[in-house]
Amino acid sequence: MGPTFSPCPKATVCFSPEQDCAVPIISEIDQSKESILVQEYTFTLGTVAKSLINAKERGVDVKVVLDKSQLHSKYSVISELFSNGIPIWIDNKPKIAHNKVIIVDNQKVITGSFNLSKTAEKGNAENLLIIENYPELVQQYVKNWEIRMSQSYQYAP
Template sequence: MKKLVSAIVVLSIFFAGFLLGCSNKTISHENALVNKTASAQAVLPGEIDHPNIVNAAGTIEVAFSPNGGATDTVIKAINEAHSTIKVQAYLFTSTPIAKALLNAQKRGVIVKIILDKSNETEKYSAAKFFIDNKIPVKIDHDFAIAHSKVMIIDDSTIITGSFNFTKAAEKNNAENVLIIRGNKKLADYYNENWQWRWENTQSYQ
């Protein structure tokens, strides 16, 4: 009985130490992320450094994935562009969406793209495709992850949601995408955020 009690005590000490070690590792990991994000070189502009309420206006189109038409919905909105398309993306591997942006540029639309730094090393990132086709690309190094998935079309239509511009988001993942048309005030806030990042990012090399 004494041996059993001793064994239980030893195991209890072992697991307590194990859990403490895991906790310390988690804290260290979180601190590393905090330290990494704390190195951001720009402060949010005054217009968007706090929550903003925007009155409902215009229309909202919604699509889901997998295989719910999310990619086609994004492409349809891109095809509506007349003057500008401003992009923020975490991952970008969707060939159909990349080609739609290129086609927009060919018909005279100004296209500019900001990508997360992971696109510098991703084997299948569309970054090189855009650069090869003279579409300006900048890389956001300021955060642990530049996680926005946004397009601003003609300074008035917003594409947003969880949907990355990737094949996996269309075929494999549970995602959503919203196309918000006709809400200029909302678009102004997204433009403010996009311009802030464009001015504080580096051209893709």
């Protein structure tokens, strides 16, 4: 028998402000079944926060790593996520934790320049990429998420 290859990867793209890139993010979160790992620089978008909270209430294991700037950001959703039982880690080791990554069910990676903010959604020229059917790549993102989490401290108000 010959070597086994991953199925062909599938990629979906979105570009703001022409497209509302929060829509595919929320769709992927709403379809999640097991786990969601979030790694974000800026997280002020309430619609995505609500979707994560709903996923948590459905029994999905949701975990979030945020940049330290979110501790003092006026519109940060950190308190809303925490008060709804979502564990949060603050990545304060690097100067800026500038990642924008969501890993869904260890099967999909959502990444790009798109911050989870109204500015990214409605004002900035941003990109979003959703990658599926590429387990080797997804595992690299999971590994990086775990490294960032291990070097962060758990948030407690």
